[in-house]
Amino acid sequence: MIQLNEKLDQITGYINEMTSEHTSTGLSVAIVKDDAIIYSKGFGLSRLQPDRRIDGDTLMSIQSISKNFAALSIMQLVEEGLISLDDPIVKHLSYFCTKDKEQSDLITIRHILSHTSGFPSDLGIANMIAPNVKEIFSDTPTEFQEALDEYKLTEEEINQIKTREDVTRWFKKVELAYPVGMGWDYCTDAYVILADLVEKVTGESWEDYLAKKILIPLNMNRTTADALAVQKDENSASYYLGDNQVETPFPINAISAPIGYLYSTANDLARYLRFHLNKDQKVLRADLVGEMQRPVHQVSEEWRFGSEVRSYGLAWFTDTYKGVKVVEHGGGQMAVRSLMTIVPGLGLGVVVLLNFDGSLHHEICDKVLDVFMGE
Template sequence: MNQLIDKLEHITQYINQLLMKQEGVGLSVAIVKDSDIIYSRGFGYSQIQPVKQPMDGDTKMSIQSISKNFMALSIMQLVEKNLLSLDDKVVEYLPYFRTRDKQQSDTITIRQLLSHTAGFPSDLGIGNMTAPNVREIFSDTPTEFQEALDHYNLTEEEIDGVKTREDVTRWFQKVELEYPPGKGWNYCTDAYVILADLFEKVTGVGWETHLEDEILSPLHMNRTTSDPTNVEEDPNSARYYLGEEKTETPFPKNALSAPIGYLYSTANDLGRYLAFHLTKESAVLRSDLIEEMQQPVHLVSEEWRFGSEVRSYGLAWFTDRYKSLRVIEHGGGQMAVRSLMTMVPELDLGIVVLLNFDGNIHHDVCDKIIDTFLDS
C-alpha cells in the first residue's frame, strides 16, 4: 500500500510541476487499476472568469473525439442484438447514402465507417461547421468564417440547410472517395454522423436516448451528457482557454454532430468507462464484441503515427505499443480542448487526462503514469 501511495504522490508532484507553467487553467486525471479508480484529482482551474473555480475529478468537460467511442459501442450493441452486422453495406439501411461514385459507395460497410477505412477524405468539415455557434468560432477577422467555408468547399446555404443527421448523410453525395473502400485509412470525423443516422433508422430511437438508457446509466456515468445547456449551467464545468493570453474560446457545442465530438464527461466517469472496457464485463456489451472493438483494422496514415511503426485503428480505438506494452486509446481536441483515455491491458491500467487548454501535456501525463506503474 505504501508503494502505491508513493507512486501516486510522485504523479501528483509531476503534474503540479507541469502545470506551474500553465497558470490559470486546469487538468483533471483519473487512474484505473484492476477495475477500481485509485486516483482522481483536479489541478488548477476549470474556470477563471468571473471567479476562479477549482478543477476536480467530477468537473464536466468536453471530450471531443472520445465521443466516437460511445457511438461505436452503440453500434456494437446492435450487432449483439442481431439487428445488423459490421460487414453489412451502409446502403442496406440508408438507401439514400451515396458519394459521387455511387458504384463505389454502395460497397461501403458499417465496419469501414467505424474504422475510417471507407475511402472518405479526412477533412470534410460538414460535421463541425454545422455547430450553432460556428460564426462565433470563426470571428477573429471579418473574413475568417468565409475562409473556413472556402477551406472546406462549403457554402452558407449548405450548412444552413443541414437540420438533421439524414441531411448530413445525403450531403455525402458530393464527396469524391480518395481510395477504394477498405484499401486505405483517413480519419474522417464526419462519418460518425452517418453512423448515428444509421443507428436511428435501424432502431427508431434517438441515439442520445439510447446512450443514456443503455450505456451511461448501467455504467453509473451520471455526469456524462450530450446536452450542452446542462453542462454550461453546471457550476462544476469547464471553460476553455487558448494560448498564453488564456483567451476564452466559444463553448464547444453541436447537438446534431454529438457522436463525432460533442459529448461531455468527467475524469471519474471516463474512468468507469475504461474499467468496463478493461474488464470486459458484459453488462453493457458481450465480452467478445468489446474485444473486437479493440482489435486493429488498419495502420493509420503517416501524420497520425507520431513516430510509431505499428499505430493502427480499430473500431473507435487507436492501438499502439509503448515500451513493448500494448496500448489502446482515443483522444480528442479542438481549439482549447484536449482529452485522452488510454488502456494498458498488461498492467490492468486505465488513464484519463482532460485539459481546458491547448498543448500536449495530456500525452506527457499519460506517459508518466504508465512509466510509474511499469517501474514496479
C-alpha cells in the same frame, strides 16, 4: 517494490510540477487499476471568472472520445442481431451514396467505424454546422468565408443541415479518396452517419439510446450531450487558448454530438475505461469489446507520431509504449484536450482532460505508464 501510495504521490508531484505554468487553467486526471478507480484529482481552475477549482467531477468537453460511444452503440446493435459490422450502409440507410455510387454501395459499417471507407479527412461539414461557427471563425472579418472555401462549402449549404439524416444525404457530393477498404483516413464527419443508423434501426434518438443502454448501466451520471445543461452546471469548464488564456467559444454542436460533442468527467470516463479494461459484459459481450480493440488498419503517416505499429480498430487507436500494448483515443479542438488510455497488460486505465491547448495530456499519461511500469 514501490507501494501504490508512493506511485500515486510520484504522479501528483509530476503533475504539480508540469502545471506550475498553467496555474490559471486546469486539468483532471483519473486512474483505473484492475477493477478500481484508484486516483481522481483536479489541478488548477475550471473557470477563471469566477475562479472555480477543477476536480474529477468537473464536466468537460471530450471531443473525439465521443466517437467511442457512437461505436459502442453500434456494437450493441450487432450483439442484438439487428445489424452486422459487414452490412453495407445502404442496407439500413437507402439514401446514402457518394459521387461513385458503385463504390459507396460497398461501404460497410466496419469501414466507417475504422476510417477505411475511402472518405477524405477534410470534409468539414460536421463541424461547420455548429450553431456558433461564425464565433469560432471570427479572428478576422474574412475567416468564416475562408473556412467555407477551404472545405468547399457554402453558407446556404450548411444552413440546410437540420438532422443527422441531412448529413448522411450530404455525402452524395463526396468524392472518395481511395477505393473502399484499401486505405485509412480519419474522417470525423462519417460518425454522424453511424448515429443516423442507430436512430433508424432503433426508432429513437441516439442520445436517448446512449443514456438508456450505456450511460445509466455504467453509472455515468455526469455524461451528456446536452450542452445547455453543461453550461448551466456550476461544476463545468470553460476553455482558454494560448499564453494569454483567451476564453474560446463553447464547443456546442448537437447534430454532431457523436463525432465530438459529448461532455463527461474524469470520474465517469474512468468508469467507462473500467468496463473496457475488464470486459465485464455489463453493456457488451466480452468478444465484441475485444473486437473494438483489435487493429483494423495502420494509420496514415501524419497520425503515427513516429510509431511503426500505430493502427486503428473500431474507435480505438492501438499502439505500443515501451514494448507494452496500449489502446487509446483522444480528442481536441481549440483549447479542449482529452485522452483515455488503457493498458491491458498492466490492468491500467488513464483519463486526462484539459481546458487549455498543448500536449500535456499525453505527457501526463506517459508518466503514469512509466510509474506503473517501474521506470
